[in-house]
Structures are given as structure tokens and as C-alpha cells.
Amino acid sequence: MTAKPRVGLFVTCLVDLVRPQVGFAAVKLLEQAGCQVEVPAAQTCCGQPAWNAGADAHAVDIARQTIAAFEGFDHVVVPSGSCGGMIKRHYPEVFEKDEAWLARARALAAKTHELMSFLVKVRGMSGVTAQFAKTVCVHDSCSSLREMGVKAEPRALLGSVSGLTIDELKDQQTCCGFGGLFSVKYPEISERMADDKIADALSTKATVLTGGDLGCLLHLKGRMARQGKALEVRHAAEILADMGGEPALGEP
């Protein structure tokens, strides 16, 4: 038997703060997929808020810290397309003019994966052992779709959950309006985009909205809570790790 691959879990700042269960779900799934999981204590945030705001100096410092903390692993796995996209697509841009760090950024980018695509594509996982007897709709985050190329994997894994049915959104391409600081800087535009997405979700048979990015989910749940709309919202990893019985996002 070959040695277990060492996986560094990049928890993401939102999971760390708001939804630790997603982190534990990720650990459980990765272990089921035969990985040895470690969670470096030297991680904070991927630096995307700084990078997207054009605060490049901050982004450089944070990216260096992340690279140093994770470059020793065989793989870096992130339960978010957005933070994964930051590492995989944007760290090399952050260091475009710094050759030494560029090489390290590229090396890290090459082994960084979004959680569900890692399970399916790298570890060959075809299903999970979990129960969730509800109908769900799946929200693809823009970074999962367009930066990480993740679309089929969450559906393949969710499809294997016993009792679960997927009823898809009509529009699977359009942004939900989160966009990090965008949601704070342009709340009314963000609100309209959220409302369109929520209307789409409510028009399906789903009672649960799930997805791979906690940012979008917090935004959509936050908006639904404000309006008194009652869809259950939870990260797909929780369902896959058979933790779907815990209270959902924003529920006491």
C-alpha cells in the first residue's frame, strides 16, 4: 500500500468563524478518501479581500504566509471555490513580478483543489455513505464554475447520498451577488441579484439550498432570513459527511 497523501486543509476564514462543521466535514471526507489531513495553524485568510480591493501589499504578505504554511503538503484542499480560486488562479498573478515567489506560488497553485473536485477527480471517490432525505438545489459559485471548473463533482457526490434528490436551478450561470466586499459596497445591487437567485431557488421543489462556497450561502441565507423566506441552507460538505442533521445555517 502506498503511503497516504498528506493533505493540508485550508479551512477558509468564513468556515473557521461561522461554520466550523464544514471544516470537520472536510476532514472526515478527506480521511474517508484515504488522506492524512493536517490543518496548519499558520493559516488565516487567503487574502482575497485585499487582492480584490486592490490592496496589493496586504495581499502579497498574506499570500506569502499561506504559501509558506502549505507548500510542504502533497495537496492543498479548500472547501470553497472562491478561496481555492484565489490560491490557484490569483496567487501567480500576485507574484507576477517577483520570480522567486512566482515559482512557489505556481507550485502551490498546481496542487491546490476545491474539496469536492479533489475527492472525485484526484481521489476517485464516486459516492459517500450519508443520509439526507430532502430535495436540494445546488448553487454553483462563480469561482467554482469558472476558476476551478467544478460543476459535475458536487452533483455526482450529492447524487450518491441516500434519500437526496436534486432539483436544479433554472439559471446555473449567474452570480448570486455576494462578491465579497461588493456585498457591502453595493448592497442594493447585491440585494437584487440575491433576490433573483432566491426566486429561482424557491421555484424549484427543493427545501434545501446547498453549494460549495460559504460566502454565497451566508449572503443568500442572510437575505432570506431578512425576508422571512424559509429555505434551509447548508454547505454541501456537511451533507456529504452525513452531518445534515445539525441545525442549518442561521438556525438556532
Add this chain to the structure above:
Amino acid sequence: MNLDPRNFQQAAREALNDPLLRPALGRMKTHFGAGRAAAVARYGDFEALREAGKAIRDYAVTHLDELLTQFERSVVARGGTVHWARDAAEARDLILGILRDAGAKTVTKGKSMVTEEIALNPFLEANGIVPVETDLGEYIVQLRHEPPSHIIAPAFHLSKEQVAETFFASHTDLDPKRSLVERNALVQEARAVLRRSFESADAGITGANFLSAKEGAAVIVTNEGNGDLTRLLPKMHIVVTGIEKVVADMNDVAVLLRLLPRSATGQPISTYVSVMAGRRGADESDGPQAFHVVLVDNGRSKLIGTEAQDVLRCIRCSACINHCPIYGAIGGHAYGATYMGPIGAALNPGVMGVENAAHHANASTFCGRCAEVCPVKIPLPRIMRHWRAVEHSKGLAPRSITAGLGVWAFAAKRPGLYRLGASVMAWFLRMMGRRGTVHALPVMQGWFAVRDFPVPQGRTFQAQWKARRQNAAERIGLEGGNSRSRQQR
């Protein structure tokens, strides 16, 4: 009507509350979005076509001096004249000079975003020359004294009832009891009214979708045929366009023609493509007797060699706009600029100044849909981010944002401090939360303006993880087990 890009936020709010805009945006999205998707699916290898288009435009943008001088020689060889305008004012003066020399009093105009950019119409009017827009959408917004709200569908934001009102108010010589209920009645009325303008105009002004250097030709695509009547019926044809529109030759144009209409409306080709090379030939019975091209720089050349250079590849197809969720929420007028949506967000800060157009670059979630559909693969979000970095480095970003980012970044660079801060924050949010969500906080007001914040589940992941590992280690110590037991569970 917002004419100042710095008023973006207020104008966006008003647009969101405009009850007529929503259905119009809905129509626009389905019409153009579905059209493009079908056209792309029907084409063989669209990705290869995009690569070819990108390569052609990249070559052009990095050989502009050669191609423009070649274009000039070719136009001159065909009896035309090329004029060069550094900025909007110079362009307006040049055009006025050409028209005055010809004694022109009225001009018909084909659709041209560059003449919008240089605000030509009000200038001509102020100087006693009557410009008549002939693209139906442009004509409608001209009658209403509005700017176009979309680069290829200038009046998409209006209902047919609004258009009918506009025609009743403007075409006062027609029977006030006529019926303008049907769209086709509106189209036929505009056709008849504008035909008179075409026949009496002293000069015609069009834009250009492409300039072909080798042949000295300007190429326009239209569905109505108005550009052709603009060129062919008056004695003089003036093309006003940006310096970046030039490509090497007509074979390059042929490739780009496969991309442009498919990306714009989903048509494999527009109804009319007109290749216009100079004045009428000796054996021809119609066409203009004089041909001028006004090449406008207006901030374009200074983008070459910068992080924003790729934006010069743009062929103004509008695909990025049609697929943009921000534009899809607020429409075009809120931008307060000629170019709206993602192309505006990538271009405007460069040509209008970051201090004026910063909102355009900031009002994006970086969802990436624009870059995904752009026929010449312009990395639009990347260029927007570049403008944000310029804004930040010049100290122009809002204090509230930079201060918050500063505090956060200070912690994010110190993992120990960060973990402590996150733990405090998790505790604080749990204290604030009632029934699962927090309704308001004195910070992040933009967030709480429209939504709640779900309360953290418990202690932070890092705190729980540490505790779990300590427990495991203690257990191992007690049991004398091996250090790999954690993974063996």
C-alpha cells in the same frame, strides 16, 4: 438621467427602483443571452475562433502605428482623407471643419459609439448643424434627449408605448389620430420620416466596426441598413472611429465577422455588412463623392503597454454587457458613461480617469461571466482589479473600506492574533444573534442594510480543532498508543 460616472451609486439605486427597466432588462438578457448560446453551440470550434480573433486583435494593438499609417496611405490612394484627433475636442473641431468646408447643414448619422464618446451631437447643434440619428434605437433616444443605454441596443430600456409617445410628440406633422399600437407601425413611421432625412442630408457620419489597413476600408455591420443609406445617399461620408479599430487586412476582418454578430445577437452574420473603401468609383452612379476618416485617440494610445492594454482588443460586441449581472440589475444609464457594463468598467477608468470611473471598476463581483463570453478573450475582471489597485495606491479608495481592510490585514498577517480575534468575533456574534441570525451591527452597514448575518455555530474551527487534537494527544498519552491513531479512526 445620470451623466456623471461619480454618481453611480445613487443612479444605480434609482435604476433598481424603475419599474419599467426590469422587464426590459429581462427581455434583453433572454434575447441576447440565448441567441449567443445557440449560435456558439451551432458553430464548430468556437474556442478556436476566439483564439484566432484574439491573435488578430493582439497583433493589431501591438502594431498600431504601422497599421494606421498603412491605412492612411490606402485611404489616400483611393481619394479619401484621414484626420487624427488626439482627444474629444480635437475630434469635434475636425468634424465641424470638414462639414463647414463642404457647406453642410444637415447630417445623417449611422450608429457610432465614438461620436457619443466625443459628444458630437450637442456640439454640432450648437454650431448650427442638424445631426439626425438613423439607427432606430439611436433615433428614439435622440428624440428623447437621452444617451443610449446599451452599446448595440440603445433604446432597449423603453417600452413600445414609450416609443409611441415619443413619436407622437416629435412627428407633429403627421396625423395625430394615427395608430402607433403595433411595433411595426412605429418601425414604418421611422422608416418614412428618416428616408426624407437621408435624401436631404448634406453629409453622412458613420462609425466603423473595423478598419482594414491594407485596403483602406471601413467596415460596419448593421441589421437595418441605415449605415448604408447614411454613406451612400449624401455627397460626403465621414467615418469617425477609434484608432484601435484597425486590423491588418480584409481576411482578418472576415475572421472577426464570424465572432462579432454571434457574440452580439447570436446571428451568424448581421443582415448587412458594408465594406466602405473611399469615395465612389469613376464608373459608379452612386456613393459619396468625398470620403473622410477621423481617427480618435482620446486616451486609447496611453493604454498600450499597460496592464489594461488588452481592453483595446475589444470589438464592441456587447456580449460582456449582455451577460453581466450588475448591468442586468441596473441597466446602462446608471453608469453615466458611453461604455457601460464590464467593457466600461475596464475601459472607462483608463480613459476618463480612475478618480471619475472608480465605481465602474468596483461594482463587480468578479463573477467572470464577461471574460468567459468575450469573443477576443479580454480578461475584464483582471483589468477592473488593476484599476482598483491604481485607485488604492493613489489613496482614492473610500476611507471606510481601506481602514477596515487595514485592521483586518494587520490581524490576517499574524495567525496567533487572528485566531484570538476570530474567537472573540465568534463569541460576540453569538451574543448578538437572536434566533440564529444577527440583524444589525454598527460595522459592515452595507451588509446589514439588506440582509442578516447567520450566527456562528460555536467556537471557531481552529479552536475546536486544537481542543480535539489535545484530547487525542492526552488519550494517546494515557493509552500509550501510537501517534497515528487519529488517522486510523
Add this chain to the structure above:
Amino acid sequence: MSGGREAILQSIRSRRLVQSPKPQPYSAPKTEGDLAEAFAQRLSFWQTDVRMLDSMADVPAAVADVLRGKNMAQRVHIAPDSALALDLPGIEVLREPPGQNDAAVTEVPFAIAETGTLAYPAGKGRPASWHFRPVLEIAVLRASDVVPELEDVLKRLGGVLPSTLNLVSGPSRTGDIEQTMELGAHGPKSLAVLVVKS
């Protein structure tokens, strides 16, 4: 005026830039099968009345039939010096430019199979504006003049463009009011193409 020219060229040349290489020639997906058939099928999709005729002798009857179908008078405009040698019994032929409610019969030098497009290089007997002035255009095309793609038209023109080259793929249209397509915006409301096989 040359101040602007030199300043702009200077501004362009002063930029540090990496020149992109000359692009590789692009080859579009090729039209399979009979070119005239492909042309006819594609153009028909765009609200165009495309008719396949066996010979030039069938043209007069087809012209009369198109006019009848549109409830128009048996009267057409044909450009002076047009290469179309048509004897149109029972149809009045006018030689001046058509007005916005008239019909014109025009000669099509080339057509493009890839997109279902008529290609009109302007020239003697082929005034460009005639494709835009009338309400009905009846275009006469020889099947052997259908080429695969635009590049072939450029080749046949021998690298020399006429003052105007019009590519026409259907009647004039607009979607400017409520994104709903309406025909006859400025140019012809109807287009008929008579494709003569020999």
C-alpha cells in the same frame, strides 16, 4: 492638423510593448455538400424567399410571381447598365433609382454559402444604394457564383476592393423596440433571391 497625427503616432510608439506575432491563418469550418443548396437553406432561414430556377428563361415568370405574392404592381426598377439581360414581358421596367415603396431587380455577382449571404461589389450597373432603397429586392444569382466563404469573394475580387462591397443576408430588420424583430427598418422589407442553376 498634422500635429494630432504625429502626437498620436508618437504616443503609440513611446509605449513599452511586446509585439504579438502575426496570427496564424484561420480556417473556418467548411460547408459540406452543394454550395448553392447550403446557401439557399441558410438564407431562407432569414425570412428570405429563395427560389431555385432551372434557367434564366424562368426568371421573368418568377419575378412576376414574387410581385404578385407581395400584392405589388408589375413594375420593377433595374439599374441602367445592369448586366442583367432580362426580357420581362408584362412588367414595366424603370431605370431610375427605386423609392422606398418600389421593387428592384438586381444582379448578384457572388454569394457565400457559409452564411447564406449575397455579395455585391459596387460598380458599373451595380449601384450600391439599390440594395437599400426599395421595399422589395429581387436578386438574380447564378448557382455557379456561390462560393464557400467571404475569403473566396475577396480572392475573386483579386485583392482590389470596389468603393463599396455590400454583404446582404436577408431583408432589413430591427430589434430596437422591445427586442422584438421587425422587418423593413430602412432597407427592403422583403428579399427574394432567384438562384439560376445553369
